[in-house]
Amino acid sequence: MAHSARPRANVPRERYDWEHTPATDQSFENALAAARAGDRLSVADGIELLTTGTDRPGIDRARKERVLEAADRRRAEVVGDEVTFVANLNNNVTTACNTGCLFCNFKDRAEAFERDHDGAHGGFTKTPAESREIVAAAVERGISEVTSVSGLHPALVLDDEHREILAASERGDLNYRAPAAYDVDPGTYSEQLRAMSVGDLHVHSMTPEEAYHARRGTDWSYEAVFDRLAAAGLDSVPGTAAEILVDEVREVICPGKIDTGEWLEAMEAAAAVGLPTTATIMYGHVENEAHRVEHLARIRELQDRTGAITEFVPLSFVHPETPLAERGMVDGGATTHEDELMIAVSRLFLDNVDHVQSSWVKYGDEQGLKMLACGADDFMGTILSEEITKRAGGGFGEARSVREYVEMIDAVGRVPVERSTDYTQRRRIDPDDPPFGPALGPRADGSPMVT
DSSP, rough: OOOOOOOOOOSSSGGGGOOOOOOSSSHHHHHHHHHHHHHOOOHHHHHHHHHHOSSSSOOHHHHHHHHHHHHHHHHHHHHHHHHEEEEEEOOOOOBBBBOOOOOOOBBBBGGGBBOOOOSOOOOOOOOOOHHHHHHHHHTTTOOOEEEOOOOOTTTSSSSSHHHHHHHHHOSSSSSOGGGGBBBBBBHHHHHHHHHOOTOOOOOEEHHHHHHHHHHTTTTTOOHHHHHHHHTTTTBBOOOOSSSSSOHHHHHHHHSSOOOOOHHHHHHHHHTTOOOEEEEEEEESSSSOOOHHHHHHHHHHHHHHHHHEEEEEEEEEEOOTSSSSHHSSOOOOOOHHHHHHHHHHOOOOOTTTTOBBBOHHHOOOOOHHHHHTTTTEEEEOOSSOOHOOOOOOOOSOSSSOOHHHHHHHHHHTEEEEOOOOOOTEEEEOOTTTSOOOOOOEEESSOOOOOOO
């Protein structure tokens, strides 16, 4: 007999007639036993663990602790007591975007950036030269990675050949305008990547959504696009723009984005040309627990096929300044209990992904550290500049020093480790041997980077 789970109070789910619902014929005890034994979990198992049993309303706190304990034990078996972080910079190129995602307040309508538009927009667009200047300065401070995720500016194209194709096209559905129409020319994706490739810095950029933007109006495959991007300096691909990989949810929160199948196609293509990837989930909005576990199943299947995913990043929805909140579609984000269970079930369900990240930008320092006892083993990066969560109403800061990392990780009895983006380089840090600074970047010498 299928059971039902009570929906979260912050989501008026009665307005949605979901095909996927958190009802199973499994039992919580059987699912937990499978998790403890290290068996590959089914979707029903995942739902039982994430809801702490669909035969009772709400989250059972005692059961939750058992799930967290199982996940923490699995974490110790897989990666030990090290907690990793990366010395990195976020350099988002532009906020101009016409996609219209309801969970996002990062973007600004692209027409507001046009030369003949009246009024301010509060956003930004950087030229390749500006990106290089910003990144070069951060390289001198010791970073080893630059992360770049941007809005889909209509003037952004893959390269000069792509621009020629779009300029000659008579189609009106390609979201393209010539750079001359805008106050600032963002250049091409290839130019931006070359600009950010300072020395041996690792460039982590081009989400599946951006890759789609970089091939619009052509018959190019995703593999061909990622080949060109890699030649321009791309080193790895962030698996963001995933949100929830179930189309009935995507049709509500981001109807202008690529669908689940295309997201997976792009990720497989990135892996096929030798680019490592990450993967994410953004949860705590209109979706239910069944959607979350279906998402995990798609990520696990993708990893089975590619082996390219280095880490999984649960991103708790930050709601205050988003269209979903403004339209009354949500009254809040996920609860702390849900956050902890999302981390834990990610660890237990994704048996082929070694690393699970705790986002201090989303959870804050105290709760972010708690996640390290719920199955997570990575604690993000120094960032130096964070725009996306801040614009959505997040209030947990924009930067982190290596010293802060060492002190916080040591305080919870774990081992601080500076890592490279793909985890192939790792440096244990002795908390009793200051000063603390990055050492893996092309200009890093162990000096503190943020005071």
